[in-house]
Amino acid sequence: MKRRQFIGLSAYLAAAVALPLLDGCATGDNESAVSEPVVLLHTVNAKSVIETGQAYLKQFPDENTKDKLRQLLLDKEAPLSSGAKAIHEYFNTKTVEDFNTGQTVIINGWVLSHTEARQCALFAILQS
């Protein structure tokens, strides 16, 4: 990621994380942070994210469990013990990479990175 882009994103993430998050849905803990597609949650709302997550699970029924989604979302480099902010930044980097490499899906009409679509699905499961 280019430095300028990273700085811009970091500043944006700081603002996003500082929001009274997501209609009270996010807990801010590390587990929840994995399920939070920050850009989407920031621009639309938790209800839309849940609906999108539910649509994703219908479209990809093989991924219809919390464990499967966590397995697909997390790799060795995921900073699970570094706090929610680091986790959000990690997933945003992955999201941008997805867009750069064409790893995108259309869910409920949203053109999404596959990573953030899986986050929506996990979010939907956790909020159900």
Added chain:
Amino acid sequence: MHIDARNIENNSLIEGDICIIGSGAAGISMALEFINTSHKVILLEGGGFEQEAAMQELYATKQTGQRYFPFKAIRLHYFGGTTNHWSGFCSVFDEIDFEKRDWVPYSGWPIQRKDLDPFYERAHKIIELGPYEYEDTYWLKQQPALKPLPIDKKVVWNKMWQFSPPTRFAKKYKDAIVNAKNIHLYTYANVTDIQSNENVSTVKEVTIKNLAGKSHRVRAKVFVVACCAVQNARLLLASNKQNPKGLGNDNDLVGRFFMEHLEMKSAELWLAKADALKFYMWSWGTKARAELAISKAKQEELKILNGTASFVPLDIGKNEPAWIDIYDENGKGDLSKFDEAEKKRDFSNKDIAYQLMTRIEQSPNPNSRIMLDTEKDALGMPRVHLHWELMPLEKRSMRKIYEVIGKEMGRASSGRIRLMEYLRDEKDETWPALTGGGWHHMGTTRMGLDPRQSVTTENCQVHGIHNLYMAGSSNFVTAAAPNPTLTLIALTLRLADHIKGTL
């Protein structure tokens, strides 16, 4: 000078060097080119100087296929033509629009963009546009406060639009035309027939009629048909005394390939950071603005049509009716619903959420066509039967355009795109009720080098008829994304130069 054809002796013979049929954007642009020359120009207008219901009724059509606007409401049948109510949106066609694209059947013009460039520049003056500049960098330099979206131009680029005041040709050019000694403007002079010689190689004369019951003949060295894409085809098809198929129609091409632009709501943009997107907004008085367009390389890669996306705040756009729905059963348009949409605005998600409006070319399609109906109008001319037909390529292209923009917004962390319901299922080839055009008609006498595949030559001359030319958007081979007026005027100016060289 001006002559009312209702007030001259019946069956008069009118003679000149050039006969221009139609006084809309193309016809007047052509006539202006000949002011103060040694050529006597006969300019024929079917109507007068004001809109009249009886004249509009001559444009009533039978329509089948994809639902379409009522013709008699959207094309104006009096001096100045449809410039009397156009909105003035202008942009140039891209290089790729003129090229043969293997994924776009029947694409490929006999001329290139560079052939039109000098005429685009001249056309700018006629419709009072700004400098002939369509680079976003130029316009951003003029207004440094405006910020473009952070897009990769190799994928998505800012296609610039310029806006005519809009020039109303009737108001702007009436005096110049009427006062020109060598321009003879005849109003109430509807051409109902073009007569050629026996072997259909030369036009001898045209017949004009009016609702006052008078009929006259016009003879000239050169005839230019400039009645709009629909009426151009109608006139050739109806002129069938010497050739039962109609003039220029040996290969059954006249009237086929009718094209429109699809202009409709298609997606939403949700920005990650509030931005009024002023570089992309339009209101009366705006000189230039950008729309998002897909790069040539990406179009080639995805095998899609050329199109653009424009922006309207979502809290306005979501309440606006589809253009196709604003007309009543009598063909009367009602714009009040747009005012209501503005009033309903709640400023929710201000500067965050936008409605994206598509403007995309229609793929050339021989089954999308103008034909003659069995019913005749008050002057005895067969009415037009329009069959508008879309192809799956248009829908697939629309969907891909928003996928590309969506990916680019995501890559730049700018926001996210949401496709409207009708674009979500890639297997769904149906069109939603809101489907509509841009009131643009093109392609019914397409140009080309091969007479078996085109009606006119690269110089807009009807193949095989040495003194008959078509002016306007009926010559277009493909529709591109932009509104056609600028390009049709440029093409007309090019034709004017060609005719000057032949006289």
